[in-house]
Amino acid sequence: MNDDLHRQAGMRTINTIPLLLASTLMLTACGNSNGQAAQKNPTMDSSSQYDHSNNPYYSHTDTARLNVPLSEWKKLLPEDLYYIAFEKGTERAFTGKYWDFEGIGTYACAACGNVLFQADSKFASSCGWPSFFQPERKDAIVYHEDHAFGMVRTETTCGRCGAHLGHVFDDGPEPTGLRYCINSVSLEFIGKK
Numbered sequence: 001m002n003d004d005l006h007r008q009a010g011m012r013t014i015n016t017i018p019l020l021l022a023s024t025l026m027l028t029a030c031g032n033s034n035g036q037a038a039q040k041n042p043t044m045d046s047s048s049q050y051d052h053s054n055n056p057y058y059s060h061t062d063t064a065r066l067n068v069p070l071s072e073w074k075k076l077l078p079e080d081l082y083y084i085a086f087e088k089g090t091e092r093a094f095t096g097k098y099w100d101f102e103g104i105g106t107y108a109c110a111a112c113g114n115v116l117f118q119a120d121s122k123f124a125s126s127c128g129w130p131s132f133f134q135p136e137r138k139d140a141i142v143y144h145e146d147h148a149f150g151m152v153r154t155e156t157t158c159g160r161c162g163a164h165l166g167h168v169f170d171d172g173p174e175p176t177g178l179r180y181c182i183n184s185v186s187l188e189f190i191g192k193k
């Protein structure tokens with residue numbers, strides 16, 4: 001938790017440094033992208049939470065539905081992600097990487113890379129999980145009636161791989177009035193290049 005706070009505090013500091021210095025840093029970062037280390041692990045940046053280099057299904061552009069056996073996901077995904085995504089777990093409120101994260105870019109499914117939300121549809125919610133009012137596209141997400149824990153809720157899963165994401169509620173802000181309440185663990189942030 002403290003590490004996350006420090007990291008975010010560091011990012012805010014970077015946002016305030018003069019443009020020239022920021023450009024220099026970006027050029028330096030771009031220079032690294034041609035190096036071997038970056039090629040070996042092309043999906044990681046400071047906002048990433050997972051290394052997807054060993055996941056052959058991970059893609060931000062392929063929207064074809066996947067039908068991967070759970071046993072294979074279990075081999076490919078980190079334990080916390082597998083638990084949330086394919087055993088319908090829920091992370092504790094206020095513990096995820098993105099609940100109060102304000103980066104500019106997009107959010108993808110952490111299991112398969114399917115782009116789910118734009119950062120400009122994210123809003124500050126007091127619930128302790130990342131909250132969005134609108135998905136990236138209509139079929140990015142699939143909806144299921146969920147009767148667990150004596151409640152009737154609408155579960156959301158990834159439209160490409162079926163990973164559990166969270167739930168959607170009708171108490172969100174305009175223009176949709178919806179609140180997609182999503183586990184941070186199920187998300188991967190892709191910063192705007």
Ligand SMILES: [Zn+2]
Nearest residue numbers: 109112158161
């Ligand atoms: Zn997915």
